[in-house]
Amino acid sequence: MTKKSLEHHSPLNFYNVEDNCLVMGEQKFTDILSQHKDVPAYIYDSSVIKQKIDSLREILPKSMHIHYAIKANPMPEVVGYIQGLVEGLDVASGLELKVALASGTNPKDISFAGPGKSIDELTLAIKSGITINLESETELDRATKIGEQLGITPRVALRINPNFELKTSGMKMSGGPKQFGVDTEIANDIIKKIVSYNLDFIGLHIFSGSQNLKTKALIEAQTKTFALAAALAEQSATEFSKLNIGGSFGIPYFPGEKPLSLEPIGENLHLLLDQYADRFGNTSIITELGRFIVGESGVYICKIIDKKISRGSTFLILNGGLHHHLAASGNFGQVIRKNYPVTVANKIGLETERASAVGPLCTPLDILAQDMILPKADIDDYVAVFNSGAYGYTSSPLNFLSHPHPIEVFV
Numbered sequence: 001m002t003k004k005s006l007e008h009h010s011p012l013n014f015y016n017v018e019d020n021c022l023v024m025g026e027q028k029f030t031d032i033l034s035q036h037k038d039v040p041a042y043i044y045d046s047s048v049i050k051q052k053i054d055s056l057r058e059i060l061p062k063s064m065h066i067h068y069a070i071k072a073n074p075m076p077e078v079v080g081y082i083q084g085l086v087e088g089l090d091v092a093s094g095l096e097l098k099v100a101l102a103s104g105t106n107p108k109d110i111s112f113a114g115p116g117k118s119i120d121e122l123t124l125a126i127k128s129g130i131t132i133n134l135e136s137e138t139e140l141d142r143a144t145k146i147g148e149q150l151g152i153t154p155r156v157a158l159r160i161n162p163n164f165e166l167k168t169s170g171m172k173m174s175g176g177p178k179q180f181g182v183d184t185e186i187a188n189d190i191i192k193k194i195v196s197y198n199l200d201f202i203g204l205h206i207f208s209g210s211q212n213l214k215t216k217a218l219i220e221a222q223t224k225t226f227a228l229a230a231a232l233a234e235q236s237a238t239e240f241s242k243l244n245i246g247g248s249f250g251i252p253y254f255p256g257e258k259p260l261s262l263e264p265i266g267e268n269l270h271l272l273l274d275q276y277a278d279r280f281g282n283t284s285i286i287t288e289l290g291r292f293i294v295g296e297s298g299v300y301i302c303k304i305i306d307k308k309i310s311r312g313s314t315f316l317i318l319n320g321g322l323h324h325h326l327a328a329s330g331n332f333g334q335v336i337r338k339n340y341p342v343t344v345a346n347k348i349g350l351e352t353e354r355a356s357a358v359g360p361l362c363t364p365l366d367i368l369a370q371d372m373i374l375p376k377a378d379i380d381d382y383v384a385v386f387n388s389g390a391y392g393y394t395s396s397p398l399n400f401l402s403h404p405h406p407i408e409v410f411v
C-alpha cells in the first residue's frame, strides 16, 4: 500500500491507496460499496477520527475536556464511536439530543446550544437532565417555568455573546450584534437572575466562531474568553463548575491552506489554566469541536454517468452533486467558489487530465470540481470528494430535484 499526494494539500495523508484505489478502514472503497455500486455514498473512517482526537489530547492540558458538537456529523454510528473518546456531546436540536442520549452518553455530559429552542425541545432537555445553554432571557424564563411545571430543576449554562470577535474565522459568531447568547453587557444581570431562580446553574458557554486556521487568532480569543469568564465570575460572585470556551479549530480545505498549528494553542491553554488556577482550579474547562474531529474522516463518492467535451472543456457528469454535498459545490457560505480536494478514487496516481466534475441537477451551480487536474476518468469510474465528514450529508438539500439520497457508511 502506498500513500499518494493530491494536487494541493493532501487529505490522502490520512488514507492508503491500493491498486490505484482509495482505501478506507483497510478496505478498498469499491469493496465497502460492493452492495451499493450505483449509489452515491458518504464513507466515514473511524481511524481518522481517532487520529484527530489523539492529536488534540497531545496538546491539551490533561484536565481539559473535549466535547463533540454532533451537528458536524450526527450519524448515530459516528456519534456512538466518538462518545467513547471524548468527555461530552453538544447538540443543536431535539433530534440531535435523541441521538446523543441513545449513544449512551451521561446526560450530565450533554449540552444543548442554539437560539430558538422550542418548548418541546426545552421540555425534553429538562426531563433528560442535560445542560441547556441559555441563549436569551426569554429562554431562561421558559426553562424555569417548564422546570416548575415538571417539578424538575433545569440544569443550565449561560451562553455569552462576547464583546470581542474571533478574527479570521470562516464563520464569526461573536462580537457585535448576534442572535447567539446574551451580550456581555447584560450577562452579569442575567447571571444574578439565574442564580435567584430555581435552577442548577453550572457555568458559561462562550463560543465565538467556526473554521479558524489562524493559531494567533485562536490564542487571542481563548485568552480573552478566560478573562471575560473570570470577570463575570468576579462581578456576580458566582462559582462555575463548567466553563465551555468554544472551539473553532478549522481544517484545510482549499489550495494554500495549511493544517492548524496545534502546539502553540496547547501551550497557551496550559498557561491560561495556570494563570486562572485560583479562579477556575475546580472548574471543568471544555472545548467544543465538530469539524476538526470529523471533517477529514469523510469522503463523498459518486459515479461518473457521462463524459463529454463542451467547446474544448471536459465534463464528468456524476450521479451525485450539490443536492448531496452543498458545501463542496461552494454554495454553503463560500464567497468565492473554490474546489474541495477531489480525485478519481479508482484511478489515483494514473495519467491525469483537466476536467470539471458536475452533478445531474439543472443548475450551473451543481459543480463538485471546477477545471481541476484529475486522474483521467471514464464512465463508471468514481469521483471522490475529500474533507466531507463534517457538514456534508446533513447540510445538503437532499430532496432538491428528488434524486435518491446518498447512503452513509461508517468503517
Ligand SMILES: Cc1ncc(COP(=O)(O)O)c(C=O)c1O
Binding pocket: 069, 072, 090, 113, 114, 173, 207, 209, 210, 211, 247, 248, 249, 288, 289, 290, 291, 292, 390
Ligand atoms: C454552538 C456551536 N458549537 C459547535 C459548533 C461546531 O463548530 P465546528 O464544527 O466548526 O467545530 C458550532 C458551529 O456552528 C456551534 O454553533
